[in-house]
Amino acid sequence: MTKSDVFYDLGCGRGQLCVVAVTEFGVKRAVGIELHRGRAEKAAANIEKLGLSDRVEIRNEDFMDSDLHDATIAYCGTYESEEDVSHFGSELAPGSRLVTLFLPFVGVIPTAADYPFYMMETPFKKTKDVSRWISSVLFRKATVGELLRELDTDREYRYDKRTLKQMMRNRFANRQVGFSRKWAPKGATTADPSRLPG
Numbered sequence: 085m086t087k088s089d090v091f092y093d094l095g096c097g098r099g100q101l102c103v104v105a106v107t108e109f110g111v112k113r114a115v116g117i118e119l120h121r122g123r124a125e126k127a128a129a130n131i132e133k134l135g136l137s138d139r140v141e142i143r144n145e146d147f148m149d150s151d152l153h154d155a156t157i158a159y160c161g162t163y164e165s166e167e168d169v170s171h172f173g174s175e176l177a178p179g180s181r182l183v184t185l186f187l188p189f190v191g192v193i194p195t196a197a198d199y200p201f202y203m204m205e206t207p208f209k210k211t212k213d214v215s216r217w218i219s220s221v222l223f224r225k226a227t228v229g230e231l232l233r234e235l236d237t238d239r240e241y242r243y244d245k246r247t248l249k250q251m252m253r254n255r256f257a258n259r260q261v262g263f264s265r266k267w268a269p270k271g272a273t274t275a276d277p278s279r280l281p282g
């Protein structure tokens with residue numbers, strides 16, 4: 085992040101990331117969006133106490149209803165929901181960046197990654213090829229089962245496996261060309277997400 089950035093924290097809690105964005109990265113402006121009224125109030129009070137109200141704005145609203153047009157970089161640490169790709173793909177201005185935690189959006193190729201953070205740039209670069217997406221997540225070829233096992237090793241990441249699998253089934257083509265048997269899910273002849281293990 086640089087001085088010309090406008091940073092949005094989507095689900096900002098008590099606003100700590102906005103404080104860091106402004107004081108340590110020197111961004112032009114930061115906006116924290118928080119649904120929970122008590123947390124939003126605490127965040128706003130904290131920002132005021134720190135004398136940062138001219139550069140940090142806290143909004144008590146659902147980030148799915150927020151105007152994000154001036155964000156150059158946004159962070160969303162909550163789990164992906166089904167509508168996120170189309171929502172953020174259209175709400176964020178072209179050329180802006182969205183950073184997520186633990187995984188990029190399912191089927192979106194990240195432009196940068198520093199685990200557990202993944203950065204995606206708008207317009208999102210999408211793929212229907214599960215193997216290509218997994219390679220962009222793990223930086224190596226792996227099966228869907230291996231990806232899920234890898235996610236299981238992170239104790240901080242208590243993801244909903246059923247939701248993730250369903251998203252993968254919805255986003256990736258069922259039959260894929262060039263997906264080697266060697267690293268296909270056990271028993272599968274292709275990287276067929278309809279045959280996700282477990």
Ligand SMILES: C[S@@+](CC[C@H](N)C(=O)[O-])C[C@H]1O[C@@H](n2cnc3c(N)ncnc32)[C@H](O)[C@@H]1O
Binds near residue numbers: 093095097117145
């Ligand atoms: C784990 S906290 C993260 C706080 C902060 N981003 C950080 O990393 O320190 C996630 C916050 O997101 C908020 N949240 C979840 N869904 C939201 C939504 N749709 N709109 C606004 N806030 C939301 C929750 O209320 C919670 O305070």
